[in-house]
Amino acid sequence: MAEKVGVYVCHCGSNIAGMVDVEAVAKWAGANVKNVAISKDYKFMCSSLGQQMIEDDIKKEGLTRIVVAACSPHLHEKTFRRACQNAGLNPYLCQLTNVREHVSWVAKDKAAATEKVKSLVSAAVARVTHQEPLEKMFVKVNPRTLVIGGGIAGLQATLELADAGYPVTLIEREPSIGGHMAQFDKTFPTLDCSACILTPKMSEVGQHENVTLHTYAELEEVSGSVGNFKVKIRLKAKMVDAEKCTGCGICIEKCPKKVLDTVFEAGMGNRKAIYTPFPQAVPRIPVIDTENCTYFTQGKCKVCAKVCPTEAVDYEQKDEIIEIEVGNIIMATGWKLFDCERIPQYQYKRLDNVYTNMEFERLCNAAGPTNGKIVMRDGKTEPKSIAIIHCVGSRDANFNPYCSGVCCMAALKFGHLVLEKTNAEVYSFYIDMRAPMKDYEEFYQRLLTEGMHFVRGKVAEVNNAARNEREGGKLIVQYEDTLLGKQKRMPFDMVILMGAIEPQADAKELGLKCGISCSMAGWYTERHPKLDPVATMTDGIFVAGACQGPKDIPASVAQGAAAAARVAGMITKGTVMIEPIVASIDEEGCSGCKICNTMCPYNAIEFDEEKSVSRVITALCKGCGTCVAACPAGVITGAHFNNRQIYSEIEGILWDAQPAEVASG
Amino acid sequence: MSEATATSAKTKGKLAIYWAASCGGCEISILAIDEKILDVGNAFDIVMFPCGADGKVRDVEQMPDGAIDVCLFNGGIRTSEQEYMAQLMRRKSKVLVAFGSCASEGCIPGLGNMSDRKQIFDTVYKEGSSTYPVNPKDERPQAETKMPEGTLHLPIFYDTLKTLDQTVDVDYYLPGCPPEAENIWKAIVAILEGKLPPKGSTIGVNTTVCDECKRTRHEKKIKKFHRTWQIIPNEEECLLEQGLLCCGLATRAGCGSLCPQVNSPCIGCHGPNDGVEDFGARLMSAMASVIDSNDPEEIDGIIKDGIPDPVGTFYRFSLAKSLLRRKNKAAIAN
Ligand SMILES: Cc1cc2nc3c(=O)[nH]c(=O)nc-3n(C[C@H](O)[C@H](O)[C@H](O)COP(=O)(O)OP(=O)(O)OC[C@H]3O[C@@H](n4cnc5c(N)ncnc54)[C@H](O)[C@@H]3O)c2cc1C
Ligand code: SF4
Ligand code: SF4
Ligand code: SF4
Ligand code: SF4
Numbered sequence: 001m002a003e004k005v006g007v008y009v010c011h012c013g014s015n016i017a018g019m020v021d022v023e024a025v026a027k028w029a030g031a032n033v034k035n036v037a038i039s040k041d042y043k044f045m046c047s048s049l050g051q052q053m054i055e056d057d058i059k060k061e062g063l064t065r066i067v068v069a070a071c072s073p074h075l076h077e078k079t080f081r082r083a084c085q086n087a088g089l090n091p092y093l094c095q096l097t098n099v100r101e102h103v104s105w106v107a108k109d110k111a112a113a114t115e116k117v118k119s120l121v122s123a124a125v126a127r128v129t130h131q132e133p134l135e136k137m138f139v140k141v142n143p144r145t146l147v148i149g150g151g152i153a154g155l156q157a158t159l160e161l162a163d164a165g166y167p168v169t170l171i172e173r174e175p176s177i178g179g180h181m182a183q184f185d186k187t188f189p190t191l192d193c194s195a196c197i198l199t200p201k202m203s204e205v206g207q208h209e210n211v212t213l214h215t216y217a218e219l220e221e222v223s224g225s226v227g228n229f230k231v232k233i234r235l236k237a238k239m240v241d242a243e244k245c246t247g248c249g250i251c252i253e254k255c256p257k258k259v260l261d262t263v264f265e266a267g268m269g270n271r272k273a274i275y276t277p278f279p280q281a282v283p284r285i286p287v288i289d290t291e292n293c294t295y296f297t298q299g300k301c302k303v304c305a306k307v308c309p310t311e312a313v314d315y316e317q318k319d320e321i322i323e324i325e326v327g328n329i330i331m332a333t334g335w336k337l338f339d340c341e342r343i344p345q346y347q348y349k350r351l352d353n354v355y356t357n358m359e360f361e362r363l364c365n366a367a368g369p370t371n372g373k374i375v376m377r378d379g380k381t382e383p384k385s386i387a388i389i390h391c392v393g394s395r396d397a398n399f400n401p402y403c404s405g406v407c408c409m410a411a412l413k414f415g416h417l418v419l420e421k422t423n424a425e426v427y428s429f430y431i432d433m434r435a436p437m438k439d440y441e442e443f444y445q446r447l448l449t450e451g452m453h454f455v456r457g458k459v460a461e462v463n464n465a466a467r468n469e470r471e472g473g474k475l476i477v478q479y480e481d482t483l484l485g486k487q488k489r490m491p492f493d494m495v496i497l498m499g500a501i502e503p504q505a506d507a508k509e510l511g512l513k514c515g516i517s518c519s520m521a522g523w524y525t526e527r528h529p530k531l532d533p534v535a536t537m538t539d540g541i542f543v544a545g546a547c548q549g550p551k552d553i554p555a556s557v558a559q560g561a562a563a564a565a566r567v568a569g570m571i572t573k574g575t576v577m578i579e580p581i582v583a584s585i586d587e588e589g590c591s592g593c594k595i596c597n598t599m600c601p602y603n604a605i606e607f608d609e610e611k612s613v614s615r616v617i618t619a620l621c622k623g624c625g626t627c628v629a630a631c632p633a634g635v636i637t638g639a640h641f642n643n644r645q646i647y648s649e650i651e652g653i654l655w656d657a658q659p660a661e662v663a664s665g
Numbered sequence: 666m667s668e669a670t671a672t673s674a675k676t677k678g679k680l681a682i683y684w685a686a687s688c689g690g691c692e693i694s695i696l697a698i699d700e701k702i703l704d705v706g707n708a709f710d711i712v713m714f715p716c717g718a719d720g721k722v723r724d725v726e727q728m729p730d731g732a733i734d735v736c737l738f739n740g741g742i743r744t745s746e747q748e749y750m751a752q753l754m755r756r757k758s759k760v761l762v763a764f765g766s767c768a769s770e771g772c773i774p775g776l777g778n779m780s781d782r783k784q785i786f787d788t789v790y791k792e793g794s795s796t797y798p799v800n801p802k803d804e805r806p807q808a809e810t811k812m813p814e815g816t817l818h819l820p821i822f823y824d825t826l827k828t829l830d831q832t833v834d835v836d837y838y839l840p841g842c843p844p845e846a847e848n849i850w851k852a853i854v855a856i857l858e859g860k861l862p863p864k865g866s867t868i869g870v871n872t873t874v875c876d877e878c879k880r881t882r883h884e885k886k887i888k889k890f891h892r893t894w895q896i897i898p899n900e901e902e903c904l905l906e907q908g909l910l911c912c913g914l915a916t917r918a919g920c921g922s923l924c925p926q927v928n929s930p931c932i933g934c935h936g937p938n939d940g941v942e943d944f945g946a947r948l949m950s951a952m953a954s955v956i957d958s959n960d961p962e963e964i965d966g967i968i969k970d971g972i973p974d975p976v977g978t979f980y981r982f983s984l985a986k987s988l989l990r991r992k993n994k995a996a997i998a999n
Contacts, residue, residue, distance in 0.1 A: 588871070588872065589871050589872045589873075589938060589939075590872070590876075591872050591873040591874070591875035591876035591913075591914070591918070592875065592876065592882070593873065593875040593882065593885075593913075593914045593951075594882055594883065594884050594885060595885060595914060595951050595954055595955060596954075597884050598884045598885075598886075598954075599954050629950050630950055630951055630953075630954040631947075631951070632873065632914035632915035632947050632948055632950075632951035633872065633873040633875075633914065633915065633938050633941075634915075634937065634938045634939075634940050634941035634947055635871075635872075635938065643940060643942065647942075
């Protein structure tokens, strides 16, 4: 039976029509491309009128295949497949060819762009005539969710799901949940006490009947796919038996070994070799830092074991790998601080009283190493003047081009705390004051009236080379005041560097394990930057909080809740559709050579020892095509991407190519 | 089918066996069906078989079109004469079978597609150690040579070797270099009984040599490829897992895994499975999948040391039929 293909070329307003002669393409396809029965152009194919047009044509003209030349399949493949389905045509007999991102947005020459679109349309028509109807497949959704990262975003997601009655496993790699927020004293712009709003959430998570919490734990491996992931988790050896430990803390008190705490205290304070990061830690079970513990390094001590009333200390404990099954995964792994030593001219670690923002957070924290007293490195002198340098490693072509989004507000918060607690003068050296969110601008106005000084300009360097008595023993900040257009210098007692928020060092690696990608900078890529900010390209994997991009606490919480809502929706529905675009093996032809078995990135191929053949587990297959290409016998077929479809697509693209001169004479 | 059926076939059919650019092994393998050749003789009049029986081209030319029931054609098409014969046999035969690797895929003569006529003639008539001293004037074969007695004609030697199906329409393929006697007999029986698969099929099974190979195998990870003369492999394990580049993975079964059985890797003479357009590309992607390294430099090393002649290894039998077909002529000229 001859196929009747309908071709629809979209203007996308002027997005496509501005660079491509869409009418000419539609006319050309109607007149010249084999099997095309109808060919039209339309302003917005994705609009309800556009979709209706396809549906009507299928019904009235008996179209058997549809080609839409428009935007990326990521955006509207589903839309047009749905339109076909509504009209009774199998959705997989529809082909969307991308002439926006791939042509109009990148082309400069209208004539050439139009020719390219002709080729793409010709390819899509050639391919679509070989496409086969496929039936959608459904799998059950495991109601358990894995949340990775116990910062505020992860905590919010966990609680939303747990409160809705669904089981959640939360893994956190530090000994306690809480994330960065646990390190802060106050939170901008409202200045509420960070611990007061965070710790209730932490203990709720710790005690929730629907939450299984694993701290000191990291993700090893993920297999499977949406609805049915299999996850391997490494429980790092705490050397303390969680069943026996009551969290009394006597071991910590008695441990003779002090260690500089570079994580929670940001290097501003000490902890013991057996420790919880902070007193309100959840869970309250301490861990032994084996790299520093005297018993582990020198073979003797065991004080903690001696003092523990419940004999919970266990030096023989080993890392344990557990395997769980979950339906969805929410990644909420947050951010890490820019290494301020990378900008040598700011002299961090070279000059004593240069601090990072996180060090200062600990310094002014009532529960911090100085009990919130703002003093210099000598531990007693109160600074008389403080400079806060913005954008350290942010908005800087040498480091990170992006704006960290929260540093301006954190600087204002610091300004407020300094003015509240000391008599010091405080100066902010900013490039632009960024205050776009709710109550941010008001907070800025408040600090202006509170007496914080603002200098618009980038600081060139910090040094201690005094030129006069006034500068003697001080930190000299060399800067350009861009409002005055002048190079200037000013002496300070203390300098705070507002280091950038950066992606976690292992963000890419972890993303790879879960099958999601990162932006160039290393932030997890959401499915759509505007319309789908917490889903990812991999079904069943969601992102929340600062791992997706720099953001403040309210936005992190909102994303945590949003991700949870998406997951809850899937659990309530009970099943999820998976693409029928999967590989299948012709068992007759399979020689059992075992080439494909190790190839599948989703572990979807099993080997049947008895019959000596390989088999694809359909529910796990993502249709990536790796095995299809690898099978030397050529007996694996990728549905929707079989040889005939691909060759005809190539032939279609080369519609105007001259046949190559085949050997003569 | 029983031999009785073959013998009692009422009217005898007409069979032709022809050769073009090939080594002659295919005709020998036809004779290797032993006493069954008598059954063939009973069932068919052999009208053309240059190697084994009489039969003249002009006799065939005079037959009506389609007069021959089956023609087994071996060899690729390298010269104008072979091209003419391919067209003639096509016209005169109801069923044309590309017999063996050369006719089907080009085989060893097809590796000549890495060169062109000039290079080949240079090698043979100028640089060849046996020809150089006897050809001081650097004479080359000419299509026409005028002599006092008249003009002499030789077939034109083409730049490119073509497979039979790149020259004329082919009905069936029989794989192998050469095809095994047993498979030839099965094909003849199928023809006699009219139980032929759809036109265009390769007569044989559709799985690969590994399927017939008795060696034990595991998931493959290869750190080093050895050449056959470098190691003596053990007789139990998969040869590929021992580092010998065995083509059995990608090669159509049917030979009973002849080569691995005698401790030698399959070199791929049976060509690819159904639906595989490019044997070499298939095999290469399989090999790419088993090399056990993620370091580009190490991978380069493994390939350079172990596979010094990639075309001769991956396309030993199939270059002419591959998507590549031949080395770009401009590249040869430079
Ligand atoms: C100096 C400074 C001050 C700030 N002050 C404020 C403020 O006052 N108000 C405000 O709204 N915002 C403030 N912010 C922003 C705030 O820090 C973030 O919005 C917030 O921390 C984001 O929360 P999160 O849960 O996404 O990430 P995080 O707080 O970074 O939490 C991530 C958690 O995931 C864990 N984790 C990471 N990787 C893994 C892994 N592989 N496996 C398991 N666990 C993992 C981490 O250990 C951590 O516990 C400030 C930022 C800075 C730099
Ligand atoms: S196409 Fe093959 S390799 Fe890819 S997911 Fe499916 S089974 Fe695995
Ligand atoms: S690669 Fe192909 S022939 Fe080998 S085991 Fe897998 S499916 Fe079978
Ligand atoms: S690769 Fe070769 S040796 Fe290994 S199983 Fe296949 S045919 Fe046998
Ligand atoms: S094992 Fe390979 S090379 Fe040897 S006869 Fe069989 S197909 Fe040909």
